[in-house]
Structure formats: C-alpha cells, structure tokens
Amino acid sequence: MESIRVFAPASVANVSCGFDILGFALNTPGDEIILNQNDSGEVKIVDITGDDGQLPKDPEKNSASAVIINILKHLKLPLGIDIRLHKKMPLGSGLGSSAASSVAAAYAVNELLGNPLDSMEVLEFAMYGEKIACGSDHADNVAPALFGGFVLIRSYNPLDVIKLPAPEELYASVIHPRIEIKTKDARDILKKQIQLKNAIKQWGNVGGLISGLYTSDYELIGRSMVDHIIEPIRSILIPGYDAVKAAALDSGVLGCGISGSGPSVFALSRGSRVAREAAQKMKEEFKKIGIESDIYVSKVNNQGPIVLEQA
Amino acid sequence: MESIRVFAPASVANVSCGFDILGFALNTPGDEIILNQNDSGEVKIVDITGDDGQLPKDPEKNSASAVIINILKHLKLPLGIDIRLHKKMPLGSGLGSSAASSVAAAYAVNELLGNPLDSMEVLEFAMYGEKIACGSDHADNVAPALFGGFVLIRSYNPLDVIKLPAPEELYASVIHPRIEIKTKDARDILKKQIQLKNAIKQWGNVGGLISGLYTSDYELIGRSMVDHIIEPIRSILIPGYDAVKAAALDSGVLGCGISGSGPSVFALSRGSRVAREAAQKMKEEFKKIGIESDIYVSKVNNQGPIVLEQA
Numbered sequence: 029m030e031s032i033r034v035f036a037p038a039s040v041a042n043v044s045c046g047f048d049i050l051g052f053a054l055n056t057p058g059d060e061i062i063l064n065q066n067d068s069g070e071v072k073i074v075d076i077t078g079d080d081g082q083l084p085k086d087p088e089k090n091s092a093s094a095v096i097i098n099i100l101k102h103l104k105l106p107l108g109i110d111i112r113l114h115k116k117m118p119l120g121s122g123l124g125s126s127a128a129s130s131v132a133a134a135y136a137v138n139e140l141l142g143n144p145l146d147s148m149e150v151l152e153f154a155m156y157g158e159k160i161a162c163g164s165d166h167a168d169n170v171a172p173a174l175f176g177g178f179v180l181i182r183s184y185n186p187l188d189v190i191k192l193p194a195p196e197e198l199y200a201s202v203i204h205p206r207i208e209i210k211t212k213d214a215r216d217i218l219k220k221q222i223q224l225k226n227a228i229k230q231w232g233n234v235g236g237l238i239s240g241l242y243t244s245d246y247e248l249i250g251r252s253m254v255d256h257i258i259e260p261i262r263s264i265l266i267p268g269y270d271a272v273k274a275a276a277l278d279s280g281v282l283g284c285g286i287s288g289s290g291p292s293v294f295a296l297s298r299g300s301r302v303a304r305e306a307a308q309k310m311k312e313e314f315k316k317i318g319i320e321s322d323i324y325v326s327k328v329n330n331q332g333p334i335v336l337e338q339a
Numbered sequence: 340m341e342s343i344r345v346f347a348p349a350s351v352a353n354v355s356c357g358f359d360i361l362g363f364a365l366n367t368p369g370d371e372i373i374l375n376q377n378d379s380g381e382v383k384i385v386d387i388t389g390d391d392g393q394l395p396k397d398p399e400k401n402s403a404s405a406v407i408i409n410i411l412k413h414l415k416l417p418l419g420i421d422i423r424l425h426k427k428m429p430l431g432s433g434l435g436s437s438a439a440s441s442v443a444a445a446y447a448v449n450e451l452l453g454n455p456l457d458s459m460e461v462l463e464f465a466m467y468g469e470k471i472a473c474g475s476d477h478a479d480n481v482a483p484a485l486f487g488g489f490v491l492i493r494s495y496n497p498l499d500v501i502k503l504p505a506p507e508e509l510y511a512s513v514i515h516p517r518i519e520i521k522t523k524d525a526r527d528i529l530k531k532q533i534q535l536k537n538a539i540k541q542w543g544n545v546g547g548l549i550s551g552l553y554t555s556d557y558e559l560i561g562r563s564m565v566d567h568i569i570e571p572i573r574s575i576l577i578p579g580y581d582a583v584k585a586a587a588l589d590s591g592v593l594g595c596g597i598s599g600s601g602p603s604v605f606a607l608s609r610g611s612r613v614a615r616e617a618a619q620k621m622k623e624e625f626k627k628i629g630i631e632s633d634i635y636v637s638k639v640n641n642q643g644p645i646v647l648e649q650a
Binding site: 045046047048049056180181182184188190192218219220221222223225226227228229230231232233234235236238239242248252255258 | 355356358359360361414437446478482491492493496499501503529530531532533535538540541542543544545546547549555559562563
C-alpha cells in the first residue's frame, strides 16, 4: 500500500462518574489523516488544516508524526512518509483532539504497513502521541477513539483496557463553548484528597453506569451519570455550566456532564430527537451569556477509526 | 398458611473493591427461621439456637422479631407469631449474620401472609432489622441475602439496588477465624479522607469486577479484586491476614479479601476444586499462629432465601 486516508473520532472522557477510567467515542467530529509513502526516508508533515496554525510542524513534536516515527523505529523500517492532517474538530476542547490525531496516525500507519502491530500495541503508541501533546499518557480518550464504544481503563500499571457495550439507541449531544481551559489548570484545581463518603457514591455510580451499559438500561445509565468529586470543582471553570446542564436535563437527556477536562459539555440521550433538542437548548444557554458554541449530535461510535481511502 | 420454615444465606459484603456497594450471597452457611401463627396476637421468640445466648430475646430488640413486628404493623395485621431462629452461622463474623436473620424473617412472614409486599419492600424491612442489630441500615449484606447472586447498591438515597449476574463456575471459599472484631471498630479505624489517586484505582476495579461478572471473564474478576482503600487498614485487625491471603492466591484463587468488616476472609475461584484447596490452605495458615477457624466452600447463591417447609 502506498497511501491511506483514515478518520479517527473525537471522544468524551470521564463520562461523569468515571474520572480517568471511562470514555466513549463519537461518530462526529473527528480528525482525518492522509499518509503517502515518499522516497526521502523521512517522516514529514506536509500539511495541517483546521488548527489555526496552533499545532507544531516539527515531526518530533507533533503527536501524529511523533507516533509514526516511533512505530517505524520500533519496526526497524526506515520508511519516508508524508503526513497531511485535517483537524475537523476544535483543539483544547475536552473532546480528545490530540487523542484523535494520535489514534488516526497510529491506526493509519499500521494499516499502511499491513497491520504488523496488534491493537494493544497500536493503543500504546497512540498513548505516546497523547503524552507528546498533553504531557501525560492518559488512555481515556485514546482507547475509546481506537476501540470505539465505551471503554473502561481498569488499570494503567499494567494497562488493562476493557471494551464495554454501547446500547443501540444511545446518542450524545456535545457542545463546545468557544472558551479555553488548559488541561493543566483543570488538573491543578482538583484536590488530592477526597471524602471517603463521596468516593463510595462515585464507585456506586461507576458500577451502575457499567451495569446499565451491559443491560441497555437507559434509566440506570442516567441515574448513574452523577459526579460527586470532579464536576463540583471543574464546573467553576465553565461559565454558565449549571444553566447549560439544567437545560439539557429539562430536554429529557439521561444525564449531562463535563467532557474530559472541559470546556465542552456532553449529554447522553435515548434516541436522536432528544439529543438534538438538548444540544440546541444548551447552545441557547451559552448564547445568553455571550458565549458562542459549536454543537455535535452523534450516535455513540462503536467502531473506532475508519479507512476512508487506500491505494 | 399457618407455618413456614425458611433458609436465608450468609453473604460477603464489599468484595474487595466495592466497599459499601457490593455483596454476594453464599449457599452455605445461613440461618433458618420457623414461624407459626399463634392465637395470642403477640410476636414471640420461642427459641433461638446456635447463638450461645448472645442474641436478645426481647421481640423489639431482636432483629428477626423486630422486622416481623414492623411488617405486621405496616400491614395493620394484629397477628400472633411464634418465632424459632436457628443460627447456623457465626455471629459477628463479617458474613452478614444479622442480615441473614433479618432477611429470613422478612421473607418468611411475607410468604406466610401470601406475599403482600413486593421485593423492594421486603428489602427495606430487612434493612430495618439490620439497623436494629448493627445501628446502621447498610444493604450490602441484606440485599444479596434477599436477591441472591451479586448485588450492587448504587445509591442509598434513594435506594437503588441492581442485581448482577454470577458466572456459573464461580465458587467462594470463606474462612471464619474465631476472633472478634466489632463492626464499630472496623468502621472507626477507617480514614474519612482518601487519596484521589487511590479512589481512581478503586473505581477502575469496581468497573472491571462488574464487567467481569457480566461477561463471565474470570481473569478480569480476579484482576479487579484489589482494594486500595479499606483492606490496607482493616487487615491490621486480622492476625495473619497477609499469610492467609498469600496462601489463597498460591492455591490459584482469582482473588481474596476481607469479608465485610471481617474477621472472615473470602476468596473467589473458578470451580470448586481450587475453592476447597484454598480454604484448607487458609485454615492451615491461621492454625500456624494458633487461631482456630471454620471454613465454608460454596457456589455463589443465585437464589436468595428458600422456603424449606410450609403448612
């Protein structure tokens, strides 16, 4: 294979109660990557669109190219590859932008080379891309972007990733308010110690959410989407959060929370109609306080990356 | 119906990672209760065996009779009932002794009366019995004793109880060392604040354990049976705990932990052979330090209470 074009999805990490251990993938938005073998023996970034010039073009510093360089080094294949990256989602939005690029790159180069890596190896290389971009090798965006559906990261050491089922009628509404929250700030604001009684509620909800996913019990999924630990602190960083969440719940969504470290907010609904209505209502709430936003309504992506073209 | 004889099972609360939210029922040991209608209009305790005289015989203070009095009051039925309670399990062992009695009583009287209460009402009355006995209305022994199998208590307020599947080949080894730990001491020793990083590991394991139960993934169940919060503290109260646990793990069990607030220790295995061997090895370890113990090996009880006789 000489060239390949791959889509990798955005993802919602944490899913209210599952801080650092749960995430799910979206059908839209996401990133597109195009790889073409070249004769130079070098990995080059030829083009990046949709990033407003924000992403590094140094192949060692850009997560997509860094992932590819690392994989080629691991496989001892001194190939040249031209990379074109089309960011079709906002950066720094809490929707796993760097994870989508890292997964797109790792998945695409593995396909291009005839799948020498198994899926856990692809995951680990994509996590390296996440580390390049964010400084930490979290898997709660990378793993759902790669495997699709809901994913549980039970443990990091050793890495233990479990794909969970996604009920057929589950839709996500995601809204990205055009404000910036740095992932580092969203981490630093958290307390290192928490109350045991709140932790008990949280792991009860993790159990309920996972049980609801296995049994397609939409009401249980909704009841379990409560975050007693992180949301009360992080929501302070998102102006209008309470009103936006209330608007979503009023529209009949199952539950609503912060996507990853924010500022995007997500809701889960049974069926697309509620999901679309909720997204509109959430947008109106942000607009009331002068914040423009982008909305995405999508079934939960159960597939992960897609090969769009190859030659 | 004039009389009924019911068995209700012992149970293992917490199940390593699920402090206060998870429990499962055993086929053995358990309690037997016999109810006979009398003409006096009073609820009386006629006989208690197997408690070494430890349980109160005042009908308002004994959990079994208190549950029955409460149910009759709720139903406005001024019936007289003679109660015979046969404790066939150790008291204060961490195996849900008071829960078994409370569930046996609530289930038996409901059957005797032709099932006027639904199962959630029976649960709430049984929780009242637990409160009489222990001072707190925890459900993590009562709910599995009543519903059988594994049970998740997602939330207490409102009460939200979810029955989880129990894989077919799952066996429990339970060992009760003949030492005493007061539930209150086992609670007081815990810290009110915990590290967020440990809480994250804990809810990852809760997710893994529940996922393993749904998919009959025995290895995942085992990997998830790790307690980063409670066991490191409570195990100090159980002499020889580390050696007993090591003996169980060496025998090939999936995982091992403290049953409820102890002092009993439990392990889960795939198949009965490993479960039996592990129980023997655990017993030998306690014996080495001069502690006598009782062992129980049982399939996970998927049924809850059983009506043994009625007339």
